[in-house]
Amino acid sequence: MPRTHRPENPRVLWHLVSFALVFGCWEIAGRWPISVAFPPFSQTVLALLRMLADGSLPKAYLSTLQPLVIGVILCGIAGIGFGIGMGLSRAVEWFTLPVFIILQAAPMAAIIPLITYIYGIGLTAKVLAVVFLAAPVVVMNSYKGIRNTNPSLIQMCRAFLGTRSQEVVKIILPHAGALIFAGLRLGLAMGFIGVVIAELLITPTGIGDLITYHSSVADYPEMFAAVASIILIASLTIHGLERLERRLFPPELRGSS
Amino acid sequence: MSADAIVEVAGVGKTYEGRVQALVDVSLGFPSGKLSTLLGPSGCGKTTLLKIIGGLIPATTGEVWVKGRKVEGPGPERAFVFQDFALLPWATVLRNVAFGLELRGVPTAEREEIARQQIVEVGLAGFESTYPHQLSGGMRQRVGLARALAVDADIILMDEPFSSVDEQTRRKFQEELLDLLRRKQKTVIFVTHSIEEAAYLSDRIVLLSPRPGTVSKIIQPNIARGQRSADEIRRDKNYLDAVDEIWQILRRYVA
Amino acid sequence: MRLFGRRIPVGFSLAFWFIVWELVGRARLSTIVPPVSRIVMAGITILPSEKFMKAAGISLRSFAIGMGLALVLGIPVGVLMARVEGIGRVLGMWVNIFVSAPISALVPILMGVIGIGETTVVVTVFLFAVFVIILDTQVGVRNANRSLVEMARSFGARRLQIHTKVLALSALPEILTGVRLAAIRGVKGVVIGQLLVAIIGVGELFELYSKHFLMEEFWSLVILVFLFAYLVSEAIASLERRVEYYASTR
Numbered sequence: 001m002p003r004t005h006r007p008e009n010p011r012v013l014w015h016l017v018s019f020a021l022v023f024g025c026w027e028i029a030g031r032w033p034i035s036v037a038f039p040p041f042s043q044t045v046l047a048l049l050r051m052l053a054d055g056s057l058p059k060a061y062l063s064t065l066q067p068l069v070i071g072v073i074l075c076g077i078a079g080i081g082f083g084i085g086m087g088l089s090r091a092v093e094w095f096t097l098p099v100f101i102i103l104q105a106a107p108m109a110a111i112i113p114l115i116t117y118i119y120g121i122g123l124t125a126k127v128l129a130v131v132f133l134a135a136p137v138v139v140m141n142s143y144k145g146i147r148n149t150n151p152s153l154i155q156m157c158r159a160f161l162g163t164r165s166q167e168v169v170k171i172i173l174p175h176a177g178a179l180i181f182a183g184l185r186l187g188l189a190m191g192f193i194g195v196v197i198a199e200l201l202i203t204p205t206g207i208g209d210l211i212t213y214h215s216s217v218a219d220y221p222e223m224f225a226a227v228a229s230i231i232l233i234a235s236l237t238i239h240g241l242e243r244l245e246r247r248l249f250p251p252e253l254r255g256s257s
Numbered sequence: 258m259s260a261d262a263i264v265e266v267a268g269v270g271k272t273y274e275g276r277v278q279a280l281v282d283v284s285l286g287f288p289s290g291k292l293s294t295l296l297g298p299s300g301c302g303k304t305t306l307l308k309i310i311g312g313l314i315p316a317t318t319g320e321v322w323v324k325g326r327k328v329e330g331p332g333p334e335r336a337f338v339f340q341d342f343a344l345l346p347w348a349t350v351l352r353n354v355a356f357g358l359e360l361r362g363v364p365t366a367e368r369e370e371i372a373r374q375q376i377v378e379v380g381l382a383g384f385e386s387t388y389p390h391q392l393s394g395g396m397r398q399r400v401g402l403a404r405a406l407a408v409d410a411d412i413i414l415m416d417e418p419f420s421s422v423d424e425q426t427r428r429k430f431q432e433e434l435l436d437l438l439r440r441k442q443k444t445v446i447f448v449t450h451s452i453e454e455a456a457y458l459s460d461r462i463v464l465l466s467p468r469p470g471t472v473s474k475i476i477q478p479n480i481a482r483g484q485r486s487a488d489e490i491r492r493d494k495n496y497l498d499a500v501d502e503i504w505q506i507l508r509r510y511v512a
Numbered sequence: 513m514r515l516f517g518r519r520i521p522v523g524f525s526l527a528f529w530f531i532v533w534e535l536v537g538r539a540r541l542s543t544i545v546p547p548v549s550r551i552v553m554a555g556i557t558i559l560p561s562e563k564f565m566k567a568a569g570i571s572l573r574s575f576a577i578g579m580g581l582a583l584v585l586g587i588p589v590g591v592l593m594a595r596v597e598g599i600g601r602v603l604g605m606w607v608n609i610f611v612s613a614p615i616s617a618l619v620p621i622l623m624g625v626i627g628i629g630e631t632t633v634v635v636t637v638f639l640f641a642v643f644v645i646i647l648d649t650q651v652g653v654r655n656a657n658r659s660l661v662e663m664a665r666s667f668g669a670r671r672l673q674i675h676t677k678v679l680a681l682s683a684l685p686e687i688l689t690g691v692r693l694a695a696i697r698g699v700k701g702v703v704i705g706q707l708l709v710a711i712i713g714v715g716e717l718f719e720l721y722s723k724h725f726l727m728e729e730f731w732s733l734v735i736l737v738f739l740f741a742y743l744v745s746e747a748i749a750s751l752e753r754r755v756e757y758y759a760s761t762r
């Protein structure tokens with residue numbers, strides 16, 4: 001049976017209900033309280049506003065976003081390039097695919113202590129943490145995008161006497177675009193995880209510093225506000241990229257392979 | 258309406274999402290023991306009508322009566338054969354054929370016994386423990402037919418059962434279907450978009466007009482089938498006349 | 513890849529990389545890259561040690577309990593979200609947020625609320641794993657072949673029968689995909705949780721080895737953990753391939 005089409009308003013309404021429910025439970029759990037280290041929602045919001053007003057939160061993000069942005073851009077250039085190379089060349093694929101299959105499943109966070117050891121506690125170490133976590137998924141998605149090209153389109157291109165470079169530029173790359181972009185989005189999600197771990201584990205800077213500091217002096221509302229803010233920012237960025245992805249590569253133009 | 262109508266459709270209409278009118282005021286009787294075809298251009302609502310008779314979707318207006326009882330949902334006196342076969346991919350042929358009985362709580366031994374008979378009946382003996390993905394399209398639809406026969410319903414509703422089957426298989430299947438139905442004395446309501454298929458199989462052809470679908474004409478080909486072979490029927494004058502008559506009506510509907 | 517006209521299996525490229533690693537290690541190009549042979553030797557000596565066994569035991573237990581909880585809770589919630597519109601709409605947004613959010617940021621909160629110990633790691637594993645299970649279960653049940661549901665209804669199936677005999681199995685391939693992704697995340701959860709908590713299990717060993725510059729031990733531990741993650745995901749993937757046809761449309 002066809003689903004009845006619903007107007008936009010009830011969706012917003014459902015989101016409001018959803019927010020109210022979750023934040024309500026949080027408030028009740030905080031007031032009960034289930035733990036001294038668990039502040040209610042209202043106090044967390046107030047703490048968030050305080051940290052916005054005194055500038056500590058914006059300042060923290062200025063330093064947190066640095067390694068994240070640098071790392072993701074590095075992955076974007078090198079990772080996508082490498083993934084495309086893997087998809088186009090059998091030799092590159094043979095040498096590197098098994099490595100990346102393992103790395104994609106591997107808990108890369110395990111080598112963060114090592115990164116700290118070599119590169120110390122500066123920006124380089126944090127950028128590397130982001131790169132190590134984000135690169136596997138970026139590379140693998142680019143590779144899969146190239147490899148999943150509809151074979152009958154490639155045959156069509158050959159039948160009309162297309163050269164190999166035309167095949168790559170006119171068929172394979174446009175076809176792979178959506179998956180490559182999705183890889184970048186997943187890479188960013190991993191990058192957020194990486195930067196948070198790096199800031200908690202390597203040296204407390206930026207948002208990691210806020211979390212660690214407020215936790216150590218038992219300012220739990222501030223600590224919760226810092227955690228909530230990074231989750232909020234990560235979700236908003238990723239959601240934004242998702243929308244952009246749907247805009248740039250609408251499903252009806254992707255074609256099925 | 259004939260007194261021996263086993264299925265009666267009274268003033269049925271269907272409107273989707275409050276806007277799209279699929280069917281308008283369809284009234285029809287389907288005689289017992291006969292094969293009736295619903296035929297029409299694509300989008301005329303023939304599958305919708307069949308699913309309303311099957312109780313799978315509710316009518317917006319009007320009613321359907323089966324054996325004197327109003328249709329409120331699916332019932333044991335009707336069995337459905339699906340266009341896309343609708344076989345459980347994780348179940349063997351045997352379990353798929355017995356599935357209707359399984360849902361009714363028939364004990365395993367009994368339902369498998371019945372299923373085995375029906376598998377032989379549709380010519381799939383030896384494939385009992387095969388899985389659907391290992392079968393060809395034609396064989397899969399035989400499983401679908403056997404499943405419908407296994408629940409021993411009086412009425413079999415077939416929704417374009419041969420449309421995903423290649424032409425040669427389809428012809429063979431049509432011949433066997435006629436043979437089978439002659440022996441079983443079932444009432445069949447059959448949806449198709451093939452004129453030849455409708456003329457070849459049917460005792461009665463209901464022509465539907467394009468959206469919103471409504472009954473355009475009822476044709477009774479009156480082909481003397483008796484013991485005649487398929488090839489003789491396809492050269493029968495009444496068969497050829499029926500094909501021609503249907504096409505003369507339908508060609509007006511084709512854009 | 514072909515060499516002298518013969519196909520060389522893909523797995524052999526790993527051997528190639530290990531040889532490169534060995535050579536780099538022997539050339540002493542970098543202090544952090546010891547030769548593979550020495551790493552393997554170190555692995556052989558630490559494997560039976562009591563310290564490693566204890567750490568591995570704690571880590572495996574945290575992983576198993578966290579994953580178990582995620583399965584037991586995630587699958588029913590996913591089914592409910594797909595079948596009951598209100599639940600799907602209320603929870604959908606949160607599942608989507610937390611499936612890609614940096615869960616690692618929640619670990620300091622867990623440390624504050626639950627304390628510094630095994631439970632925190634268990635909860636970390638659970639949080640890493642549960643959302644992707646919910647999401648994939650929901651997608652699986654939603655995408656379950658509609659025509660099969662209609663077929664079951666036409667033969668008089670009741671609601672419960674539709675769920676147990678059609679939906680559950682039709683969604684199985686997607687649910688297993690969710691479980692595989694969850695297991696991969698779960699292993700990451702153990703490692704990240706233990707690194708942040710820093711005093712238990714494998715995480716403690718990682719800290720210990722890197723602080724004391726025991727590179728051979730460190731790398732052998734990394735390889736063991738990577739191998740574990742890979743084997744777990746491959747085991748579930750092989751299960752997935754066996755039920756792939758459950759989702760076939762015809």
